[in-house]
Amino acid sequence: MLGKELLRSFSDSPYKVVTPSHKEADISDQKSVLIFIQKTKPDIILNAAVLVNVDVCEENPQKAYLINSLGPLFIIDALIALGLKDAIFVQFSSSDIFGSKFNENPSEKEEKMFPVNVYSRSKYYGEKFLHGADNTYIVRSSWIYSEFKKTFVDAVAEHVRKPNGVFAAASDQRGIPVWGKEIAENTRLLVEKKYPYGIYHFVPDASKADATRFEIAQEIAKILGQRDNLFKKSSRAKIFKAPRPASSAIMTAKFPELPHWKESLRIFILKKDMLN
Numbered sequence: 001m002l003g004k005e006l007l008r009s010f011s012d013s014p015y016k017v018v019t020p021s022h023k024e025a026d027i028s029d030q031k032s033v034l035i036f037i038q039k040t041k042p043d044i045i046l047n048a049a050v051l052v053n054v055d056v057c058e059e060n061p062q063k064a065y066l067i068n069s070l071g072p073l074f075i076i077d078a079l080i081a082l083g084l085k086d087a088i089f090v091q092f093s094s095s096d097i098f099g100s101k102f103n104e105n106p107s108e109k110e111e112k113m114f115p116v117n118v119y120s121r122s123k124y125y126g127e128k129f130l131h132g133a134d135n136t137y138i139v140r141s142s143w144i145y146s147e148f149k150k151t152f153v154d155a156v157a158e159h160v161r162k163p164n165g166v167f168a169a170a171s172d173q174r175g176i177p178v179w180g181k182e183i184a185e186n187t188r189l190l191v192e193k194k195y196p197y198g199i200y201h202f203v204p205d206a207s208k209a210d211a212t213r214f215e216i217a218q219e220i221a222k223i224l225g226q227r228d229n230l231f232k233k234s235s236r237a238k239i240f241k242a243p244r245p246a247s248s249a250i251m252t253a254k255f256p257e258l259p260h261w262k263e264s265l266r267i268f269i270l271k272k273d274m275l276n
């Protein structure tokens, strides 16, 4: 999903964009990564490759650690080994690494992390290999939606359009919906405007901008003009197999300033014409 957003965002840039297939560059295979980087000698690497399904990660920890933890290591190691010291590396990461306590929205400065599942731990270790690395950005975000993949936003819109049984949404799980398009556009800005290397949280700038899954579902229904009570409050433990953090909400003390999530979600939903 994010990869396609990045491709669109960088397609009219001065760069020649290369998007390798799994066969051309398997992020979980060190040799494959090394050979591909050696062949292409990139100026910029944007790594959005991931095993992102939290339940699948929990059931396949080795695969999750290979892709999410060792993948970023293989990239940075290849850059060092090949002497590509000017190449810029952007690694995408997740607010889930904090596994933070309810109502606390950590900024880029926060160092305490308590990842609660294999996915979060695999992303956490992936980051660890990069801390302090030259020319590297770590871009964390919260709950991403995009036209390139069906997400929670689509599931809710589908239910609003054609209610089907009970739609249970967690009222004990907070996060911030973030439009993949905004992440991609700001990634381009980050690189082109040469912001200082380091960690960035790409979320709307507001410490009170987070919401529960239940509240987000209600907001989507409101945008679609439906005010009936279409959702049932539930708990994340009842809905999901693998444990989920109580909060995936983060805040930013740095660039960028994204619009409030309700504003972006409204534009996304109306543009996509989700009622039809």
Ligand SMILES: NC(=O)c1ccc[n+]([C@@H]2O[C@H](COP(=O)([O-])OP(=O)(O)OC[C@H]3O[C@@H](n4cnc5c(N)ncnc54)[C@H](OP(=O)(O)O)[C@@H]3O)[C@@H](O)[C@H]2O)c1
Binding pocket: 001, 002, 003, 021, 022, 025, 026, 027, 028, 047, 048, 049, 050, 051, 052, 067, 091, 092, 093, 094, 095, 123, 140, 141, 142, 143, 144, 145, 149
């Ligand atoms: N989704 C979210 O809500 C969310 C939230 C916060 C942060 N993030 C972060 O954002 C980034 C992008 O996530 P996403 O949601 O865009 O994920 P996604 O839609 O699942 O896309 C992941 C991509 O990685 C590719 N991939 C998987 N295994 C690979 C391998 N071994 N070698 C090469 N490519 C491989 C997949 O290809 P195939 O489809 O062919 O397998 C897919 O194109 C990740 O760093 C993720 O942690 C995501």
